[in-house]
Amino acid sequence: MTVAVKTFARLADAASAVSTERGARFLAGGTLLMRAVNEADPSIETIVRSTDPAFVHVAVSSARVELGAGATMAAILAERELSFLHRVARAVGGPAVREAATVGGNLFAPSPYGDFAVALLALDATVTLAGGYGQRELPLDELLAGRERGASLVSKIAFRRPPGETFRFATVTRVHPKGLSVLSIAALLPLTNARIAGARIAYGAMGHTPLRAKAAERALEGRALDAAGIAPALAVAADGTSPRDDAIASAWWRREILPVHLRRLLLGVDQV
Ligand SMILES: Cc1cc2nc3c(=O)[nH]c(=O)nc-3n(C[C@H](O)[C@H](O)[C@H](O)COP(=O)(O)OP(=O)(O)OC[C@H]3O[C@@H](n4cnc5c(N)ncnc54)[C@H](O)[C@@H]3O)c2cc1C
The missing domain is CATH 3.30.465.10 (Uridine Diphospho-n-acetylenolpyruvylglucosamine Reductase; domain 3)
Known part of the structure; x- marks a missing residue:
């Protein structure tokens, strides 16, 4: 099977090609897409690139x-x-x-x-x-x-741009120094008078796509970032998530360790 490669100087033209060409896929870094091409994925007929x-x-x-x-x-x-x-x-x-x-x-x-x-x-x-x-x-x-x-x-x-030290990120892996994420957590933690005001927390590997931890965000509102203040958020940390079993970890284990790592992130304790 042959795959056509089409390169466009303008992103707008590449976008048109992605939406109109048969079996078209956009190629960026190719770390995932080229694997699919090399495995002869039959759904890929045209690769679209842009040099814009x-x-x-x-x-x-x-x-x-x-x-x-x-x-x-x-x-x-x-x-x-x-x-x-x-x-x-x-x-x-x-x-x-x-x-x-x-x-x-x-x-x-x-x-x-x-x-x-x-x-x-x-x-x-x-x-x-x-x-x-x-x-x-x-x-x-x-x-x-x-x-x-x-x-x-x-x-x-x-x-x-997040002000000061308000943005935090942690990824949990079983293989050190760098393996696939068992889960990842990112948090934007704005403080007003030492109380959380409008936190945003997101998880990776806790659902089909990255998702917001809306219950934990609500539970943090107006609370201090200390052990007592974050306790209600930890209690609802896994609400709304739907992790899957895969080769890296089971869904059960992901739910078990999520509050542990959310606690470390919120208290600013560095991950191991
Ligand atoms: C060995 C290895 C380890 C990896 N480890 C990690 C990891 O630890 N964490 C992690 O997050 N990822 C990891 N990845 C996955 C991957 O490398 C990254 O997610 C990377 O950011 C994908 O970007 P890319 O440019 O290579 O995408 P590509 O392979 O070019 O494209 C991937 C898909 O996205 C679509 N796409 C790409 N760009 C756009 C765009 N601008 N608009 C619309 N669609 C687009 C493509 O059409 C394709 O369907 C790993 C991959 C490999 C091979």
């Missing part, structure tokens, strides 16, 4: 971060202003994978992959979809909920 410089552009100001969807984990690690995301980028594969793996591709990576998407969900990111007839912006939650439908091309991801 906007696709890899990263812009960081004091208030806002914009990441071209084609920015790699290595590019994130090279940007000092994005140091709050370095732990997240380092959680994705080994050095060779990080050179190719893109932020946009991570939004479509099946569970338990998707560590970067978990962080972006906690950061309340929006995604911009490129299209032949213009662009459209939508919340990341919405993209994740409909991502199986495919045929859309993410050009950019944007979010408010």
